[in-house]
Amino acid sequence: MDFPQLLQMFLSGTWGTIKLFTVALLGSMVLGTILAGMRVSPTPVLRIAASTYINVVRNTPLTLVMFFCAFGLPFLDIRFGATSSFNSFVYATIALTAYTACFVAETLKSGIATIPVGQAEAARAVGLTFGQTLGQVILPQAFRTVIPPLGSVIIAMLKNTSIASAFNNRELISAMRNAIELRGDLVIPLLFGTALAYLILALILGRVFDYLEKKLVILR
Amino acid sequence: MSAPTQVLFDEPGPKARRNNVIFSIVSAIVLLALIAFIVWKFADAGQLDAAKWYPFTFTQIQMVLLSGMLATLKVAVVASVLAIVVGVIFALLRLSGTRIISIPGTIVLEFFRGVPVLLLIFAMFLIFGNTIGPFWSVVIGLTLYNGMVLAEIIRAGILAVPKGQREAAMAIGLRPSQVMSLVLMPQALRAMMPTIIAQIVVLLKDSALGFIVTYQDLLYQVNLIGREYNNLLPTFLVGAVLFIIINMIVAAIARWLESRLQRKTTADTEDGALSAKTVT
Numbered sequence: 001m002d003f004p005q006l007l008q009m010f011l012s013g014t015w016g017t018i019k020l021f022t023v024a025l026l027g028s029m030v031l032g033t034i035l036a037g038m039r040v041s042p043t044p045v046l047r048i049a050a051s052t053y054i055n056v057v058r059n060t061p062l063t064l065v066m067f068f069c070a071f072g073l074p075f076l077d078i079r080f081g082a083t084s085s086f087n088s089f090v091y092a093t094i095a096l097t098a099y100t101a102c103f104v105a106e107t108l109k110s111g112i113a114t115i116p117v118g119q120a121e122a123a124r125a126v127g128l129t130f131g132q133t134l135g136q137v138i139l140p141q142a143f144r145t146v147i148p149p150l151g152s153v154i155i156a157m158l159k160n161t162s163i164a165s166a167f168n169n170r171e172l173i174s175a176m177r178n179a180i181e182l183r184g185d186l187v188i189p190l191l192f193g194t195a196l197a198y199l200i201l202a203l204i205l206g207r208v209f210d211y212l213e214k215k216l217v218i219l220r
Numbered sequence: 221m222s223a224p225t226q227v228l229f230d231e232p233g234p235k236a237r238r239n240n241v242i243f244s245i246v247s248a249i250v251l252l253a254l255i256a257f258i259v260w261k262f263a264d265a266g267q268l269d270a271a272k273w274y275p276f277t278f279t280q281i282q283m284v285l286l287s288g289m290l291a292t293l294k295v296a297v298v299a300s301v302l303a304i305v306v307g308v309i310f311a312l313l314r315l316s317g318t319r320i321i322s323i324p325g326t327i328v329l330e331f332f333r334g335v336p337v338l339l340l341i342f343a344m345f346l347i348f349g350n351t352i353g354p355f356w357s358v359v360i361g362l363t364l365y366n367g368m369v370l371a372e373i374i375r376a377g378i379l380a381v382p383k384g385q386r387e388a389a390m391a392i393g394l395r396p397s398q399v400m401s402l403v404l405m406p407q408a409l410r411a412m413m414p415t416i417i418a419q420i421v422v423l424l425k426d427s428a429l430g431f432i433v434t435y436q437d438l439l440y441q442v443n444l445i446g447r448e449y450n451n452l453l454p455t456f457l458v459g460a461v462l463f464i465i466i467n468m469i470v471a472a473i474a475r476w477l478e479s480r481l482q483r484k485t486t487a488d489t490e491d492g493a494l495s496a497k498t499v500t
Contacts, residue, residue, distance in 0.1 A: 042229040042236075045244040049251055059421075059467035061428035063439060064460055071446075072453055076261040112228075120228050130229045138228065162336035166432045173338060180346065191343045195335045202334050 006179055006190075013175025014197055020092060020161045020171055025154060027097030032104025037134055039109055050105070058102040062160055066095035070167035085170070092164035096157060103153045111146035112138055144216045151209030155202055162198075172197055262453060273454050281445060288441035289462055295355065295437065296427040299362035300420050306363055307370025312400070314375055329368045337365040337426050345433045354435035358427065366423045373415050377408030413481055417474035421467055428463065438462060 038050035057065065069091040073079075080090040115138055123133040143150075165173035176194040180187055232240055276282065313325030332340065341361030349357055381404050389403040409416070431439040442459035446452030 040228055042232065043240055043243050043247060045247045045251070049247070055468075056464060059425075059464045059471065060460060061425035061463060063425075063428040063431070064456075064463055067439060067443075068456055068460070071443075072456060075265050075452060076258075077265065078261070124229070133228055159336040162338040163429070163432075165338070173336070173342065176339075176342075187346055191339070191346065194339055195331070195343075198336060198339065199331070199334045 006183070006186075009175050009179055010172070010193060010197065013170065013172040014201070016169065016171035016175070017158075017161050017201070020089070020096065020164055020169065021158050023093045024096035024100060024157060024161070027093060028100035028104050028157065031097055031101035032108060033139065035101055035105035036108035036112065037139075039105065040112060040134070042130055054102045054105055057098060058106070060099075062095065062099045062163055063166075065099050066092060066163055066167055069095040069098075085168070088164075088168040092161075092167055092169050096160060096164070099160070100153065100157045103156075104150065107146050107149050107153055108139075108142055110149075111142035114145050115141050141218060144218045147209060147213045147217050151206070151213070154209070155205055158201060158205060159198065265453070273451070276454070276458065284441050284445065285438070285458065285462070288436065288438035288459075289466075291435070292427050292430070292437040292439075292463075293466070295358050295362070295430055295435070296420075296424045299359045299366065299427065300423055302359065302363040303366040303370055303420075303423060304416070306367030307374050308405070310368060310371035311374035311378065314371065315378060329371055332364045333368040333372070335365075337361060338429055338432065340364050341429055341433055349433075354430065354433050357433055358430040358435050361429075362423055362426055366419060366426075369419055369422075370416060373412050373419065374408055377412035378404050380411060381407045410481060414474055414478040417470065417477060421470050421474065424467060424470060425463075 035050045035054060038046040039054075041047060070088065073091055073094075074087070079087055081087055119137055119141065120133055123137040128136065161171060162173045165171055165177070172194055176190055179190050183190070310325055310329050314322055314329065316322045316325070338361075341358055344352070344357040344360045345354065352360075378400075385403055385407065386399060389399040394402065428437065428439050430437040431443065434440070438459055442455045443452075446455040449455075
């Protein structure tokens with residue numbers, strides 16, 4: 001194993017991490033928004049269901065959530081594709097989505113709380129329904145207010161994708177473990193290389209959120 | 221519920237109330253159907269048979285689960301204590317006036333804060349695993365990561381203490397170390413206690429990672445029992461409930477502390493007495 005091969009290994013690992021991250025990001029934003037909407041909805045059942053879900057999943061370690069998805073779902077005969085690697089990928093993204101959505105929902109809820117009361121009152125006064133008030137007036141503003149805290153939730157999720165390595169996923173940590181198995185003499189450089197890859201990804205993400213913040217954020 | 225979420229919808233009138241009831245019933249049915257589907261799938265896989273739950277009546281199994289839980293708690297407690305110590309040290313390093321101290325401190329802090337905690341645990345395990353064993357690999361990994369996060373929290377707390385406190389302490393002739401340890405640090409820790417405990421909850425959750433480096437914690441035992449008796453889901457549920465209960469207790473302590481710390485520390489200025497004086 002020489003350097004170019006190791007590099008290629010790491011690049012494919014990084015690509016795996018980015019794939020996991022992107023899919024889970026989209027999923028958790030959608031699910032998180034739905035959960036936040038449910039938490040402030042006029043229907044008590046939805047409010048209770050959302051807050052129960054958030055409280056339970058938020059207090060469960062991600063390892064446990066992923067453990068359930070990776071080992072429990074196949075037991076229940078829930079499969080998504082022919083290959084086991086694709087299945088592992090789907091299980092890991094489900095776990096990441098289910099877990100991160102709670103934090104997105106909590107962040108959004110605190111964002112909704114910062115919107116001045118007059119906005120919702122005005123929206124109701126012109127006759128918008130609850131769905132319209134939330135979707136067209138409140139949420140767009142709430143999203144723009146919570147960009148900084150949302151950024152830290154998303155960066156935490158990037159780091160959480162590492163846990164998927166323990167459940168048959170191909171990403172940075174598993175690439176590192178493979179590389180170390182092949183080149184036992186390079187343990188420390190390989191560890192530092194992995195750390196560097198994560199730091200670079202986190203740095204890029206931080207920059208993206210800084211940019212979004214400068215462009216969009218509403219300070220109150 | 222806070223005011224802004226209440227104003228999102230009108231006070232329900234008769235029609236809205238009727239719709240609400242209908243909608244409640246429909247969503248309740250959908251949710252129940254979802255739960256029923258999961259339970260049915262469980263039963264279909266034979267995971268709900270009494271035989272699958274039978275092993276939990278064995279004292280031995282109970283002891284194994286208990287020992288796994290204790291192992292997890294041991295990691296969490298040791299790592300929390302060490303993380304707070306590391307947090308205080310690095311907060312002081314970063315706040316140090318000398319650049320030779322504060323810049324390396326900042327670099328180390330940003331490095332450990334930016335990488336996944338799993339990578340740190342792996343690093344400890346791969347480099348020092350043979351000499352320190354899985355327990356200390358997990359503890360040191362958790363300590364490094366959470367210590368750095370706590371350092372940032374404590375630093376923010378120290379910076380948030382009103383400037384007059386520091387100036388007053390200096391003015392009465394305290395040394396810088398005394399200003400920090402007697403005046404600034406106690407106030408910062410007090411103000412940041414809810415956030416610190418929230419981070420401890422994160423640490424507690426991350427302690428479940430130990431099973432990846434073969435530390436024999438709760439999840440490791442769950443996996444073992446599940447494979448032994450072919451009852452992974454019941455064992456998993458028992459393990460998850462144990463974990464969630466521990467976490468909810470710690471989170472409840474955080475909320476209790478927060479409400480306790482909201483109380484004022486200063487004595488009342490006795491407005492009544494003052495105004496009474498001004499009248500007479």
